[in-house]
Amino acid sequence: MDCCVCGPVVATYRHPRNNICPNCYEGAKLLNSIIRKVEDGKRSESFDSRMNLSDMIKWMEGKEKMEEERMDFLGLLSVVFREGFPTDILIKPATGPPIPAHRVLLESRSEIFRTMFESDKCKAPANKIIHLPDITHEELQCLLDFLYAGTLPDTTSEKHVYAMLMASDKYHVPYLKKFCETRLLHLLNPSNALEILEVSETCSSHGLKKNVFDLIEKHKDQIVFSTQFDVFAIKNPHLCVEITRMLARR
Structure with missing residues (x-):
């Protein structure tokens, strides 16, 4: 059977001769599913349903690569800590109350945090308060959410994405920096x-x-x-x- 998509013969196909092979059929189903999700509001603003096939494939490959990097970033630590490991440090922002966190997770995410915690003034018992005077409570919560989950909600304000890019640079979190750059490029x-x-x-x-x-x-x-x-x-x-x-x- 000649496939009207990948077949070697260039021809004009008219019903009922517009045959399609199983591979192209499954590919079409996948693309159709993606477009439906976009139209239903389940995809982020970065996808454009007017893309041609080549651009769509590049977009899908980019999303897949970002997801692979996210899983590498997360590892197993986030799941373990979210499921019950008690917090052992408090982070105090410029405004608002301190937020509890897990010291070892922050050390694993950021070389700067690791250096801070290893310095003499940070060698302290559990629930030591670490002050970050250059970040607001909302921004700190946003930063910690990313360090645990490896992503930011689509509803995150543009102002907070700016702040997260600044934080990624200051605290040396390369994956957060790449994530924010990609989000800002779409915005x-x-x-x-x-x-x-x-x-x-x-x-x-x-x-x-x-x-x-x-x-x-x-x-x-x-x-x-x-x-x-x-x-x-x-x-x-x-x-x-x-x-x-x-x-x-x-």
Whole structure:
């Protein structure tokens, strides 16, 4: 049977001659299932049902790779701790009450936390309070949720994703950094491009920064002549120079 999808013969197929082989049939079912989930609101905003087959395959491969990295990041520790290991440390943010956590899990996720806990001033009995004065209570809860679960809900605010990217850079959590860069890339649009550019510069997120520059070039009139850009240029003169040079070259 010649398959109208993968068959070697180029022809115009009309019913009832539009035969399809089992492999292509299963593939079509899978793609149809994905599109239905998107339409039902069960997929994240990163998927575009207008993608062609090649882009869709790349998107699926990217999602699969991210999930593999997430499972490597999680290991078995998160499951074990969530199922009953008592907490042994308190993390005190700049605002709000301290949040209990598991010291060994934080050490396994972040070299910076490990160094903090191994320093003389942190060699203390259980339930020692560690102060993180540069992060709010909501941001700390968001950070701990990620360190335990390896993901952030789709409902996480854009402001908190910025904060998590900053935290990933400060506390050296590479997987969180990659996760936030991917999320911000999906959220990128002309109205938030300058904010994302600023945080990408601060965190040395070079790939994200390049994508922001590409978007600025496409929407230069909307972005460069906005009042938002005036404020941005005062705060970030070096980035303003980079944008000017980029637009002049192109």
